[in-house]
Amino acid sequence: MIIFDIFIALLLAAGCVFLLGGALGILRMPDFYTRLHGASLLDTIALVCLLSASILYVLTRHPDVNGLITSLKIILIAVFVFITSPTATHAIADAGRRAGLKPWTRQNEEESP
Amino acid sequence: MDAIPYFIGKYNYWGCIFLFFLGMYAMISKTNLIKKIIGLNIFQTSIILFFISASFKHDATLPILMEEHKGAIDPVMYLNPLPHVLMLTAIVVAVATLGVALTLALKVYRIYGTLEEDEINHAIQSH
Amino acid sequence: MIPVDIIVLTLIIICALGALAAKDLMVAAIVIGAYSFLICLLLAVMGAVDVAFTEATVGAGVSTVFFVATVFQTTRRTKD
Amino acid sequence: MKKLALILCLFAGGLLLMNAHYLPMWGDPASPASTHVSPYFIENAYEHTKTPNMVAVVLADYRSYDTMFEAAVVLAAGFACFFLLRSRARGKKGGHHYYRHIPTGVTIKIEEGGKLPAENSKVFRSIDALWTPYDPIIQTTCRCLIPFLQIYSLYVLAHGHYSPGGGFQAGVVLGATIILLAISHNLKTSLKRMSERTAALWSIIGVFIFAGTGLLCLLLGMDYLNYEVLAPLLLSDEAMARSHSILIVEVGVTMAVMAVMVWIYYNLSSAGQQDEGL
Numbered sequence: 001m002i003i004f005d006i007f008i009a010l011l012l013a014a015g016c017v018f019l020l021g022g023a024l025g026i027l028r029m030p031d032f033y034t035r036l037h038g039a040s041l042l043d044t045i046a047l048v049c050l051l052s053a054s055i056l057y058v059l060t061r062h063p064d065v066n067g068l069i070t071s072l073k074i075i076l077i078a079v080f081v082f083i084t085s086p087t088a089t090h091a092i093a094d095a096g097r098r099a100g101l102k103p104w105t106r107q108n109e110e111e112s113p
Numbered sequence: 114m115d116a117i118p119y120f121i122g123k124y125n126y127w128g129c130i131f132l133f134f135l136g137m138y139a140m141i142s143k144t145n146l147i148k149k150i151i152g153l154n155i156f157q158t159s160i161i162l163f164f165i166s167a168s169f170k171h172d173a174t175l176p177i178l179m180e181e182h183k184g185a186i187d188p189v190m191y192l193n194p195l196p197h198v199l200m201l202t203a204i205v206v207a208v209a210t211l212g213v214a215l216t217l218a219l220k221v222y223r224i225y226g227t228l229e230e231d232e233i234n235h236a237i238q239s240h
Numbered sequence: 241m242i243p244v245d246i247i248v249l250t251l252i253i254i255c256a257l258g259a260l261a262a263k264d265l266m267v268a269a270i271v272i273g274a275y276s277f278l279i280c281l282l283l284a285v286m287g288a289v290d291v292a293f294t295e296a297t298v299g300a301g302v303s304t305v306f307f308v309a310t311v312f313q314t315t316r317r318t319k320d
Numbered sequence: 321m322k323k324l325a326l327i328l329c330l331f332a333g334g335l336l337l338m339n340a341h342y343l344p345m346w347g348d349p350a351s352p353a354s355t356h357v358s359p360y361f362i363e364n365a366y367e368h369t370k371t372p373n374m375v376a377v378v379l380a381d382y383r384s385y386d387t388m389f390e391a392a393v394v395l396a397a398g399f400a401c402f403f404l405l406r407s408r409a410r411g412k413k414g415g416h417h418y419y420r421h422i423p424t425g426v427t428i429k430i431e432e433g434g435k436l437p438a439e440n441s442k443v444f445r446s447i448d449a450l451w452t453p454y455d456p457i458i459q460t461t462c463r464c465l466i467p468f469l470q471i472y473s474l475y476v477l478a479h480g481h482y483s484p485g486g487g488f489q490a491g492v493v494l495g496a497t498i499i500l501l502a503i504s505h506n507l508k509t510s511l512k513r514m515s516e517r518t519a520a521l522w523s524i525i526g527v528f529i530f531a532g533t534g535l536l537c538l539l540l541g542m543d544y545l546n547y548e549v550l551a552p553l554l555l556s557d558e559a560m561a562r563s564h565s566i567l568i569v570e571v572g573v574t575m576a577v578m579a580v581m582v583w584i585y586y587n588l589s590s591a592g593q594q595d596e597g598l
Binding site: 119122123124125126127130131133134137138141142166167168169170171172173175176177178179183186188189191193194195196197198199201202204205206208209210212213215216217219220223 | 321325328329330332333336337340341345346347349351353354361366372377378379383386387394396397401404405580581588
């Protein structure tokens, strides 16, 4: 049982690290597209880590039918996030391109600091 | 009177009072109509927070009856359900009033072409 | 439990100040959506799950859409 | 004005803060709010209605007058938006129309007096404005998600006796699905699925279900909204009759809230014209 607990703690820590990376990416990246890229990808992988940690927690604490149903619900959450999160990212990036934002390059930066 | 538990024990009320007067100040002083409506929204949510804070009890669980408690129910075991109900209806009324307020702002914009209060006053007086 | 409360309450106050200080009405509408989500989190921490559910659907979902629709129909400009 | 407002708010806030120490400690089980009425509700809710979720019981049974007039307030807000904004005038500037050729995604503009494609054409589709994005990804995703969301909202409604949820939440989620359809496609698609007339009728029928349940109790010789007397009609004993009546009443609330949310969105997003949306 203690092995599972250590594994859950490791997954939670990995999720937190990924979330922190996403937040840092939003703050430090140079333009709109790279910020969106970092935030969306790292948020998805952090969510996978956190949800698998909670599935493990539920299955180790309640190894019966109720625990199985609860973990199925958590898997369903992950499925819907996998469908909707790339769509939202696509919509935001498309809106940015439509609004006329230019992607960042080194030449752009030298022209307009 | 010891100060530390006094501050720790009531910090929720301080937050509610701060949000209350923040919303009130925004409603009085901002000139943009949408900003006034945002102030109204903050005002409403602060009152919701205040009521829910009043319903909280330490060491109590959600107001959904558990299977093992169906014989004898101890009221200390459960949160107070009455403020939850009042605030649940208050939130839905809040979104209805928000719809009407935004409708009025839209109507004002259609007639005067601006959302700023001083420009609307100017347009009315120069008419 | 108490530190989570204090952190969320601080974030709520920061979001409220940010929504009132924004120079663009669209920004203010989005920040008020984030504010509603944080209020929902605080309500869930305090055990009012029904109210938190209502706040998540109404405050963060529908009322943000209403704000964005109105700002789209009028103007994004604001003086304060 | 700003200084005056600041001084006023600081003064009133200071008064409130000075008196805040009369408030009970946060989370005190012996505070006045949780010692007078609520123990009665907590102790008797399950016995009276056989429903574990006390919030649903207090919402739809003990304080049902509150909820009924609240649904009426929501209906009144829908009517207010309708009467303030709705106008028959067409908002089209210059009278030209935009169409999209579906196989290629090309947008064409047809001037006043030009030949328009057939109304039910499979190749050309009328769109709102020039900037309407041609986005199959978002449209397909939303079309796949909307049925799940609607089933979830019905689950929230039906399972409200045992878990958090109930009429208001289900109604708002159900309305949000139609709003999502209007955002991802356009307002015309959404109006085809649920027209304005349907929205108005549903909201009125929802409030009528709630008030009609109370009126039925009154006609059968009991107090208004006292569900015990409905037991022979619902083929159950008194406690189960209250439980079933809570579900009936919440169905009415769901219909009213859902229709009013959609109705207000229609009027707000198109500024009352209902020809082109967000």
